[in-house]
Amino acid sequence: MSVLVVADHRRGELRDVSYELVTAGRELADALDGELAVAVIAGDTDRFAESLNRPGVDRIYTVENGEEFDNTVYTAAVTELVGRSGATAVLAPNSVNGLDYAPAVAERLDIPLVTDAIDFAVDDGLTVTREMYGSKVETTVAVDGDQFCLTLRGGEFAPAEGVGEAEVESVTVDHPDSGARVKGFEEVGGGDVDxxxxxxxxxxxxxxxxxxxxxxxxxxxxxxxxxxxxxxxxxxxxxxxxxxxxxxxxxxxxxxxxxxxxxxxxxxxxxxxxxxxxxxxxxxxxxxxxxxxxxxxxxxxxxxxxxxxxxxxx
Amino acid sequence: MKVLVTVKEVAEADDDFSIDGTDIAESDLEYDLNEWDDYAVEAAVQLAEADIADEVVAVTIGPERAEETIRMALAKGVDRAVRVWDDAFEGAFPDVASKIDVFEAVVASEEPDLVLGGVQAADTGFGATGVALAERIGFNHAAVVNDLEVDADAGLANVHRELEGGVEELTEVDLPAVLTVQTGLNEPRYASLRGIRQAQRKEIAPMDLDDLGLDTTDVESTLTLTAMYEPESESDAELIEGDAGEAADRLAEVLREKGVGV
The missing domain is CATH 3.40.50.1220 (TPP-binding domain)
Known part of the structure; x- marks a missing residue:
């Protein structure tokens, strides 16, 4: 019963939600009485792993694979790491990139998915709190399954702080050729006024x-x-x-x-x-x-x- | 090429609403085409107008009531539609896998080269169906697309993905693909009177699970909605009372204290 969280980074920087995922992941791991592993896929994996080595993290997997996000690689890598870690819970960010691989991972593993979670509880099973109808209401959703994938909304959990004692393990993942290739980035919203x-x-x-x-x-x-x-x-x-x-x-x-x-x-x-x-x-x-x-x-x-x-x- | 657009009729809650069990009371809901899907429909129709798409087919999972909404998509230029419904969906909270069981079967019979759908549905806000569908049917995918150019000869879609913080990712996607469409991609048209007339003659094929070779066990959901409630207000705002004049007077005082407009 362990938890795998997937770090979110872009253009050389970890995004804040990564540290929040560590906090949420630790809470979930405690509730499941299991270990917490963090996946760092692509980018400057060693530096990111060091930053994410916070108290409560048991293991960090690094997967080197280019600088930027690639949904083919992420889907393959997360699926592989779930197998390797024996994770029963996958916790991904509810970010633009998170939503570009988490549904594919859940589908590939044939496990239930709940997106945009703002809270969760483990009792008889997993219950997830999320909003509906454009934030007008909150709901609780009971998940039927021993294994599941959640995407977590940013800003709902405190970022993990401090230095931990995680083991870092570098993993090589086989993946097919990418069907969606990042060619570059564009900053929008220049112009007359900032x-x-x-x-x-x-x-x-x-x-x-x-x-x-x-x-x-x-x-x-x-x-x-x-x-x-x-x-x-x-x-x-x-x-x-x-x-x-x-x-x-x-x-x-x-x-x-x-x-x-x-x-x-x-x-x-x-x-x-x-x-x-x-x-x-x-x-x-x-x-x-x-x-x-x-x-x-x-x-x-x-x-x-x-x-x-x-x-x-x- | 053939384009399949997934659309959903979504419910929007009135400003004043009450909750009945685990959903908003039916009388406090209004139904409309999902905003994100409206952009997907527009993108598909534009591909047809540019002679890149030969046919645009819309697919929805929805009860008979949803035909009015689907008819609007037809009036905007979609060629025909498939509407899937089954008693098994009545009152259920379908998970992602059950929805894509349906879409997978429709893809198998329609054989599209490109599937477009909104990033998310306004009511449930899951944002997962398109990407999960791509995985199931072996298509490539890109989520949250706010710029789209299809190069049919090269078998490519050149897209922008709208990342957080005013940054767009420029991405090349091999076809066949599923793309989830963000608002702002284009300017969705209003249906013309002529379009509305023509839509009356376009086909909306009703299908149930049996027609798709599925049964109720295929769409059993792993998720159950167990509670719905209004979130506790975290507001500690000073609510300024009075008519517009009085309220403006007090607000002006506050703003001046903050050094605004002085």
Missing amino acids: IADADVLVSVGRGIEEEENLEVVEELAETLGATLSASRPIVDSGWLPKNRQVGQSGKVVTPDVYIAVGISGAVQHVAGMKGSDTIVAINTDPNAPIFDVADYGIVGDLFDVVPELVAQFE
């Missing part, structure tokens, strides 16, 4: 409804001397350029004041702005998750509130 530099952001979301309504928030930003940013749907619709997007796939911002206008606060958005000093939210839905991270909230229609707010500063 929203990460702004002291005050007025950020607009789906609540604005129509492109022509953007002038309502543009006027507020101008009046306050703030920079205009947006949540994903506004950028997807092409109403504002990609360099204005706050969130997991956009920019992470930490302004002095963040004013969220008509933004519900999906987890991907909150990941990009929760570090702001002061957060103000204006939204019609009192249950909108944005109010969970807000310091000040107005439950109301932005089309009523924002013009009144502009008038206050004129």
